[in-house]
Amino acid sequence: xxxxxxxxxxxxxxxxxxxxxxxxxxxxxxxxxxxxxxxxxxxxxxxxxxxxxxxxxxxxxxxxxxxxxxxxxxxxxxxxxxxxxxxxxxxxxxxxxxxxxxxxxxxxxxxxxxxxxxxxxxxxxxxxxxxxxxxxxxxxxxxxxxxxxxxxxxxxxxxxxxxxxxxxxxxxxxxxxxxxxxxxxxxxxxxxxxxxxxxxxxxxxxxxxxxxxxxxxxxxxxxxxxxxxxxxxxxxxxxxxxxxxxxxxxxxxxxxxxxxxxxxxxxxxxxxxxxxxxxxx
Amino acid sequence: xxxxxxxxxxxxxxxxxxxxxxxxxxxxxxxxxxxxxxxxxxxxxxxxxxxxxxxxxxxxxxxxxxxxxxxxxxxxxxxxxxxxxxxxxxxxxxxxxxxxxxxxxxxxxxxxxxxxxxxxxxxxxxxxxxxxxxxxxxxxxxxxxxxxxxxxxxxxxxxxxxxxxxxxxxxxxxxxxxxxxxxxxxxxxxxxxxxxxxxxxxxxxxxxxxxxxxxxxxxxxxxxxxxxxxxxxxxxxxxxxxxxxxxxxxxxxxxxxxxxxxxxxxxxxxxxxxxxxxxxxxxxxxxxxxxxxxxxxxxxxxxxxxxxxxxxxx
Numbered sequence: 001x002x003x004x005x006x007x008x009x010x011x012x013x014x015x016x017x018x019x020x021x022x023x024x025x026x027x028x029x030x031x032x033x034x035x036x037x038x039x040x041x042x043x044x045x046x047x048x049x050x051x052x053x054x055x056x057x058x059x060x061x062x063x064x065x066x067x068x069x070x071x072x073x074x075x076x077x078x079x080x081x082x083x084x085x086x087x088x089x090x091x092x093x094x095x096x097x098x099x100x101x102x103x104x105x106x107x108x109x110x111x112x113x114x115x116x117x118x119x120x121x122x123x124x125x126x127x128x129x130x131x132x133x134x135x136x137x138x139x140x141x142x143x144x145x146x147x148x149x150x151x152x153x154x155x156x157x158x159x160x161x162x163x164x165x166x167x168x169x170x171x172x173x174x175x176x177x178x179x180x181x182x183x184x185x186x187x188x189x190x191x192x193x194x195x196x197x198x199x200x201x202x203x204x205x206x207x208x209x210x211x212x213x214x215x216x217x218x219x220x221x222x223x224x225x226x227x228x229x230x231x232x233x234x235x236x237x238x239x240x241x242x243x244x245x246x247x248x249x250x251x252x253x254x255x256x257x258x259x260x261x262x263x264x265x266x267x268x269x270x271x272x273x274x275x276x277x278x279x280x281x
Numbered sequence: 282x283x284x285x286x287x288x289x290x291x292x293x294x295x296x297x298x299x300x301x302x303x304x305x306x307x308x309x310x311x312x313x314x315x316x317x318x319x320x321x322x323x324x325x326x327x328x329x330x331x332x333x334x335x336x337x338x339x340x341x342x343x344x345x346x347x348x349x350x351x352x353x354x355x356x357x358x359x360x361x362x363x364x365x366x367x368x369x370x371x372x373x374x375x376x377x378x379x380x381x382x383x384x385x386x387x388x389x390x391x392x393x394x395x396x397x398x399x400x401x402x403x404x405x406x407x408x409x410x411x412x413x414x415x416x417x418x419x420x421x422x423x424x425x426x427x428x429x430x431x432x433x434x435x436x437x438x439x440x441x442x443x444x445x446x447x448x449x450x451x452x453x454x455x456x457x458x459x460x461x462x463x464x465x466x467x468x469x470x471x472x473x474x475x476x477x478x479x480x481x482x483x484x485x486x487x488x489x490x491x492x493x494x495x496x497x498x499x500x501x502x503x504x505x506x507x508x509x510x511x512x513x514x515x516x517x518x519x520x521x522x523x524x525x526x527x528x529x530x531x532x533x534x535x536x537x538x539x540x541x542x543x544x545x546x547x548x549x550x551x552x553x554x555x556x557x558x559x560x561x562x563x564x565x566x567x568x569x570x571x572x573x574x575x576x577x578x579x580x581x582x583x584x585x586x587x588x589x590x591x592x593x594x595x
Binding site for chain 2: 020021022023024025026027028029030032105108109110111112114115118119123124126128129132
């Protein structure tokens, strides 16, 4: 027991020491693997295991190596679903895969948040970056609903919003990687949004200013997420190798994006039925 | 000694001096003519410039233009620098256009040509288009100069034009914008931002410029109506905070507003280019260079250690 504890302490000291002298590596996107695995993941793990009791399904649909584009539904005021999805693939996938997320420019413009996003492997949602990551064999994650998804009110929960221009589809077609739909149930209930203070959002330069039953009413206490029960399910991969010629065909791209959206929505309904109440053990 | 006569502009600077010395020692080059940064703006009377006289007298075949600079503090005011960068390039290209001997032009441009903004992809390739109007003066200079180079290329398709976009230079003896920044006792960064930065070791810069200058012309001669653009950088990147720590410095995160009021700190300038760079960083892809020249620049982390690791131990 005490040995284990000592080892853990030594490891932390070792990491801190090397970080202070600058002896660690990041890739060209700024992804800091050590920081993600040794600092960020342990910090999020209690939320994943104890608070949200996340259950992963269909992990066999995510390949052990090579590029794939994971497309999911987005919800929950802040991008907690992205963080949980990332941790789930790292902890519970047999190949311990790192998910490289694509984020809105708002993320990278914001101090600290932008830095955090880059260090944990995210980059700007744009086709050059997505294609570069996919070509290099990375697992890339995208939430095409964007802020329309995370900022939607609680009465619209689990209703997928518009899927943008489908840029993610053309990135997958150009690089020939499969598209894997992922449905996340549980994130909608962590911060039920009942209002949006638009003037305040504009003043602070935010995409929306969420009002929940507890926030901003209870101040920092209102920032504690509700302990809803989560399910994350990966659907069957949609192969794109034979569609490479259609990468610039808007109709084909729209159809494929719609197919992905439909599949995510279907699975969400099934998961909701399976889960029952949102706050069950 | 056969081969072309080469003109090197900006030979009064460290990089220019090194390249001129290297070319002088190369048997494939008949003669090296050098021009100082200021020579580009000198009129020689009867409507000709000093540069066109140089080109004619030595029958220069290859022009290497290194006199586009970022640092205003060493060259007087910002206005003077712009004059040198933009008007100097224009005068040089005008002289080249009139010269019947010139067959090759190599221009040292900069990674700053990509700007640095929130909407840019994380890694720039030569085909990446600017997504935001650059705010900084230096970036505008670089873009203006590159614009003139493209115009020249259209007007003289018989001349082979290469534009090399260099990452910020570092070297053990080179006094560059970056080396002065990292030498500050407390190194200011923008609070909440840790951009990825990329460098080019000065030895690699000399190698690449040398190769661009002397490599054989294709037979039969090709016609080019646009310049060949190549990114030149040490592959990979360092987070700025890490670079500062490796150089033995201490980071001083400052709110952006406070930094934007600052124009200079000692010998280090804080232009708007610099500020955008300190927030978003700039990383280039160098595969095209490696494929075309067979030169592999030292990766950024190693180049940085080679230069600043030595400083730290000393």
